[in-house]
Amino acid sequence: MLDNLSTEGRNDKTMRMDEMSSQEILTVMNAEDAEVPLAVKKAIPDVAKLVEQTIRSLKNGGRLIYAGAGTSGRLGVLDAVECPPTFGTDPSMVVGLIAGGEKAFTKAVEGAEDSLELGGADLVEIKLTEKDVVVGIAASGRTPYVIGALQYAKEIGAVTGSIACNQDSEISKWADCSIEVVTGSEVLTGSTRLKAGTAQKLVLNMISTATMIGLGKAYNNLMVDVQPTNEKLVARAIQIIVQATGVNELTAENAFQKAEQQVKPAIVMILADVSYEEAKKRLEKAQGFVKEAISITS
The missing domain is CATH 3.40.50.10490 (Glucose-6-phosphate isomerase like protein; domain 1)
Incomplete structure (x- = not known):
């Protein structure tokens, strides 16, 4: 055979x-x-x-x-x-x-x-x-x-x-x-x-x-659901926020920490100028898609 x-x-x-x-x-x-x-x-x-x-x-x-x-x-x-x-x-x-x-x-x-x-x-x-x-x-x-x-x-x-x-x-x-x-x-x-x-x-x-x-696991070509389980991945997560939003590294890191070390809500917080709680609500409504979450109006 x-x-x-x-x-x-x-x-x-x-x-x-x-x-x-x-x-x-x-x-x-x-x-x-x-x-x-x-x-x-x-x-x-x-x-x-x-x-x-x-x-x-x-x-x-x-x-x-x-x-x-x-x-x-x-x-x-x-x-x-x-x-x-x-x-x-x-x-x-x-x-x-x-x-x-x-x-x-x-x-x-x-x-x-x-x-x-x-x-x-x-x-x-x-x-x-x-x-x-x-x-x-x-x-x-x-x-x-x-x-x-x-x-x-x-x-x-x-x-x-x-x-x-x-x-x-x-x-x-x-x-x-x-x-x-x-x-x-x-x-x-x-x-x-x-x-x-x-x-x-x-x-x-x-x-x-x-x-x-x-399933909404990317924003443009950025892997925005990356899990920051080590120092390298924490640095990568912050860099992703910088690349997605254009803010400086310090601003990105502050948003990252406020978002409980989650990239997606940090990006929404910055680009939609909303709180962490609002960013979470928007992401839930948008089924995890960052662009849709950003465009949602209250």
């Missing part, structure tokens, strides 16, 4: 790679990697469809859940755990499931990806509902764990999405929104952590970022 997958084919540019110099290996890898964004570009309409579905679901109280095995699972977990610090989301809003559980993130759990039942069981464990979105990730497009997760998600009535790196993949058949980024053969045959993994990471970046922007 692997013979039919483009991700498993041998790359004719690297047939004698074991005889190449380090620079030659890196040069061919770089050239192959350069093809990945072009492959992703072809899938943008499908990614957009999934993003729109996800925005609707999350506005309705649902969650975005990634399910994958091996590299694909790790990439999903990575994208999920980056959402709280970047976008101020509750950790339960974006969830990454990997075959074999959390321990599989750092050490392979043999056979976990081969179980159809385990994919569904992991969704049962987190109490999947019809409000949620489940995105199955598999470079091959045929991982049983991912298929099982998508099958269960469809039974429940959740929105389903898929990310694969082969055309006409098995997981696409179970997805309402299927994304296929055909990256072709790897420089090292079958090592889909390379081009396929890069493609998956790019698509995941798109899904989470565009979804969060659609």
Whole structure:
């Protein structure tokens, strides 16, 4: 079955790679990697469809859940755990499931990806509902764990999405929104952590970022729901306020502190010339969108 997958084919540019110099290996890898964004570009309409579905679901109280095995699972977990610090989301809003559980993130759990039942069981464990979105990730497009997760998600009535790196993949058949980024053969045959993994990471970046922007997590191109959990992020939060409002750093820091170290209300306080309490009310009325909150008249 692997013979039919483009991700498993041998790359004719690297047939004698074991005889190449380090620079030659890196040069061919770089050239192959350069093809990945072009492959992703072809899938943008499908990614957009999934993003729109996800925005609707999350506005309705649902969650975005990634399910994958091996590299694909790790990439999903990575994208999920980056959402709280970047976008101020509750950790339960974006969830990454990997075959074999959390321990599989750092050490392979043999056979976990081969179980159809385990994919569904992991969704049962987190109490999947019809409000949620489940995105199955598999470079091959045929991982049983991912298929099982998508099958269960469809039974429940959740929105389903898929990310694969082969055309006409098995997981696409179970997805309402299927994304296929055909990256072709790897420089090292079958090592889909390379081009396929890069493609998956790019698509995941798109899904989470565009979804969060659609939920009001950005003002212009500033990440205004950043969580100031360390000194670097406190400095970044103050700089975002400066960039958004044009005030000096001291004024921005004062507003930031008055707003209980929240960037959004600080910006509204400055640009609408209102109190913290009024800024909070406006943001609530505007469902978190800063521009709408600023334009609200009393």
